[in-house]
Amino acid sequence: MEELSARQLRDRIAAHEISSVEATEAVFERIDRYEPVVGAYINTFEERALAKAAEVDKRIAAGEQVGELAGVPVAVKDNMCTTFGATTCASKILENFHSPYNAAVVEKLLGADAVIVGKTNLDEFAMGSSTENSGLKQTVNPWDTSRVPGGSSGGSTAAVAAGMCYAALGSDTGGSIRQPASLCGVVGLKPTYGRVSRYGLVAYGSSLDQIGPVTRTVADAALLMNVIAGHDERDSTSVDEREAPVCDYLEKLDEPVSGLKIGVVPALNAGADEQVQKAVADALEVYKGLGAEVVEIEIPHFDYAIAAYYMVATAEASSNLARYDGVHYGHRTKEASDYVEVYSKSRAEAFGKEVKRRIMLGTYALSSGYYDAYYLKALKVRNLIRGDFTKAFEKCNCVMMPISPTTAFKIGEKVDDPLTMYLSDIYTIAANLAGVPGISIPCGFDGDNLPIGLQIIAPVFDEQKLLRIAHMFEKETDWHIKRPTISG
């Protein structure tokens, strides 16, 4: 049962072959066994989950109509609001925050009759690439427990890789779904900006943030997209479906894309470690074997993406995080002698180093005298990068490249050197700046048995085709079936 994908499990539950209670109990057995080592969850809801599973089983037995994820145990990154449990963002400042409402995606999961088993760990406020910036706990990579799971959705990807849920939601501001998916050997999709409602997603970089699925298979990512995609009037940046209709992402999944043209930037791929380069090159060969054509393209401003991103994202973060003032909710200092100290000491006591660093960087970039040189300049570079993609897609249906220049690195290896950590986001950030969708799918392992991910980037709102392209590869290979042996 634990080898099943979310879709397979859903079908078995619907066919009365497995009960949701059995599946949920099995997930909690695995959580009991592996969670002390992996540390993927900030909070789990066993009682609540089993009650929901029993309810779904009862409705299925009675022949009632059930949702698209009926009875499937799933997890949610802990920066999405839930009325049950706390919503911490892995920050001490929100450690005891209980949201009065559910995020739109949580409503949708519940509406689809999914069983939410827990909330997963992340870099504090989703700021990081290793989940080491969590203010609450450490998550390790199930493939090698001395290594990071990637980040910031490292809890979600570790939980899926370790079989402690069948699928999860992550959020991706600069690669935070795709990079940990790659490092943990699972599928991670960042949809087009605006495709999924951000209502109830705690804001980090609002013009970049997007929620997406973390799954074992491409079909599961399509299934989750069917549940979470769509307009929401409570998120004014969510896209009008009259302009960009949501489709059934499962419907044509099995149809290969004929005449597929894959764009690659050879110099870019050459920047990755040798074993990553080889796995990506081998993946391109698989596509060629399926009749695809590989064309060389240029993304001339790609090298400037990290610089632009760390100005745009931190500027937005410094503004978004101004709300943590110790007044209305969250941690308040006991040491304040006046109201300014309520703000400055509460924030000092409860924010971690990386969050402080980004608030500082963003405040600086927006401050008088530096705004034009840093923030405005970054927005112009962002426009150039978006233009690069628009132009590239005139020559190809998708772009393929690595997700991460290396496989999972050691815990502690980059933690004292923020710039080096930022540079590890080189391949993922451009898609966020341009707003285009990107997916990470497993495409091999290095000599240490650590997973390698292939990134596929498509034009805006082309998720259906993106998933079909990813599915073509998955049908030909068995990388996605491999599971870690968890020790530690």
Add this chain to the structure above:
Amino acid sequence: MAKRIDEEQVRKVAKLGRLELSDAEVEEFAGQLSAILEYVEKMNELDTDGVEPLAHCLAVSNVFRDDVVAESLGTEKTLANAPERDGEFFKVPKILDEGGGA
């Protein structure tokens, strides 16, 4: 090369961002932020004259909802996470000095 941002500037930015930093943090951030800003300045290699700044990658316009009365959160739910409350109010330390009437 001179640091992009010295300790005095770090203190100034921290004040703007309402973050109290220790002396050790000020020193650490001056070094790290300078290194990051130096890296970021590679953007200056690009001629961006005539390029429009892109704050948002999709064409978005302001969204208005119909002006109809809807239910709001309510006092209890709104105050439920308050660090300190006084009846129906959020409680904070005194804002005005003794005798400093506004």
